[in-house]
Amino acid sequence: MTSSTNQHLHPVALAENLLQLVKSLYPSSETSIADDSKESYIAKGHLQSLTGQLLRSVLGPADYTVALAESCHESAALQLITSLGVADIIGDGALSLHELSQKTNVEHKYLSVTMRSLLWHGxxxxxxxxGTEVYANNAMSEVLKTSNDATLKDAIGMIGDEGFKGSSYLTEAAQSTDERSALSHAFGFTDPVFKWMASPEQAWRGQRVGKAMQQLHTMANGNVTRDYAWDTLETPVVDIGAGIGSLEMILLGQEHRGLQFTLFDLRQTMENAEKAWKARYPSKLKQISFVGGDFLAESVEETNIPQGQPTYIIRHVLHDWTDEQVVKILRNVRAAMLSGRSSSDKAGHLPKLVLCEMLLRASSSRFVHTTSVQLLSLNNGITRTESHMRSLVERAGFRVVAVHELRAADAIVEAIPDITEL
Ligand SMILES: C[S@@+](CC[C@H](N)C(=O)[O-])C[C@H]1O[C@@H](n2cnc3c(N)ncnc32)[C@H](O)[C@@H]1O
Structure with missing residues (x-):
């Protein structure tokens, strides 16, 4: 049953649907975690949407709307408590608010109000x-700890800082006559957000965004590296807008040992990437090279995109840009991949473009929608539907050959250059 067919069901019917779904995820009372199948992944998506519908139908429009409007304050509470490192400070013991106030150097009332708001959420x-105000960690607060491998600390930092401050200026950005993003209205910079974050004064933000991306990928897209046949890609693979190469860090840590990658990103980011690989994965350096450039430059030579390679990946980049910018990036990539190829090569083996991006669907989760608002706030980006994405890929001179659905927020779109336009 799709979410739209449930919209007007009676609360009891919704609750019955919900119970069926939960039973499908936990078939016996001994089952403590849902399995990892595609069916369970889809069932969890339905469950999230049904839970929202049940709440709306029971609370009614007024209560639900105020709760939604006020959720920004809960986000701010989560950001404060996480940035202070409260979960790390509490550790395995229990601490009073008075002790926490001393250790964080923050006035008691800030901690009292925000901790209670988080307590309500578990x-x-x-x-x-x-009312004792003596707190211990639990399974939920573990993800706030820096010391936890599954930490979300940087993701919360980015969402609660650049994301939230940016989106609070969406109205001003929407009503302004210039092209500045909501984030630039909030912070007063004029460069594209990535250049702003790569500047020496804001480099700490850029580094936090890098870590935040990794944490969010693990949460929403952990299966991307498992559900797509990366090993079948022709190598070397050029990753356009690769960041520090988080995708490659995972792929080369798994079985994909034969792949060779060239990471391409802004020069400053490539310097950081090289440092990160040297420090963390020195044994993999022979499979990675680093090229700095600008995928939005006016000519393919000026972009410095590696030319004539068999595979080009673009992951989580297109959603940061407007339609015109996306077409420009894709045209530059196409020009680089076809560089040196004449029309007599038409029948030859064509290079492949692999896009790994979220696609907006009727079944998309709350995360996909909130991320879309965040992308709009940060750099005027957008999460696109499949048909919207296809139209941009085609405008840039490619032909879509496959779309792969994964157990993830991301999907993979494969395209090849349309050679009738060589
Ligand atoms: C959201 S991040 C995605 C990083 C990486 N693909 C991943 O999935 O982890 C977008 C990347 O695009 C890069 N970028 C932004 N503008 C660029 C430009 N003009 N030329 C090259 N890279 C750029 C940023 O530096 C950033 O690393």
Missing amino acids: YFEEQGEF
Whole structure:
């Protein structure tokens, strides 16, 4: 059943649907975690949407709307408590708010109000009766700890800082006559966000965004490296807008040992990427090379995109840009991949473009929609539907040959250059 067919169901019917779904995920009382199948992935998506519908139908428009409007304050509470490192400070013990106030150097009332807001959402445990204000960690608050491998600390930092401050200026950006993003209205810079974040004063933000991306990928797209046949790609593979190469760090840590990658990104980012690989994965350096450039430059030579390679990946880049900019990036990539190829090569083996991006669908999760608002706020980007994405890929002179659905927010779109336009 799709989410739209459930919209007007009675709350009891919604609750019955919900129970069926939960039973499909946990078939016996001994099953403690849902399996990893495609069916379970889809069922979890339905479950999230049904839970929202049940809440709306029980609370009614007024209560639900105010709760939604006020959720920005909960986000701010999560950001404050996480940035102070409260979960790390509490560690395995229990601490009073007075002790936490001393250790964080933050006035008691800030901690009291924000901890209670998070407690309502299931983070932390208050020891003893209501009002003792002695807190211990629990499974939910573990993800706020820096010391946890599955930490979301940087993701929360980015969402609560650049994301939230940016989106709070969406109205101003929408009503302004210039092209500046909501984030640039919030912080007063004029460069594209990536150049702003790569500047020496803001480099800490750029580094946090890099870590945040990794944490969000693991959460929403952990299966991307498992559900797509990366090994079948012809190598070397050029990754356009690769960041520090988080995708390659995962792929080369798995079985994909034969692949060779060239990471391409802004020069400053490539310097950081090289440092990160030397420090963290020195044994993999023979499979990675680094090229700095600008995929939006006016000519293919000026972009410095590696030319004539068999495979080009673009992951989570196109959603940062407007339609015109996306077409320009794709045309530059196409020109680079076909460089040196004459019309007599037409029948020859064609290079492949692999896009790994979120596609907006009727079944898209809340995360896909909130991310889309964030992308719009940060750099006027957008999460596109499949047909919108196809139209841009085609405008840039490619032909879509496959779209792969994964157990992930991302999908993979494969395209080849349309050689009738050589
Ligand atoms: C959202 S990140 C995606 C990083 C990486 N593909 C991933 O999935 O982890 C977008 C990347 O595009 C890069 N970028 C932005 N503008 C660029 C430009 N003009 N030329 C090359 N890279 C650029 C940024 O530096 C950033 O690393």
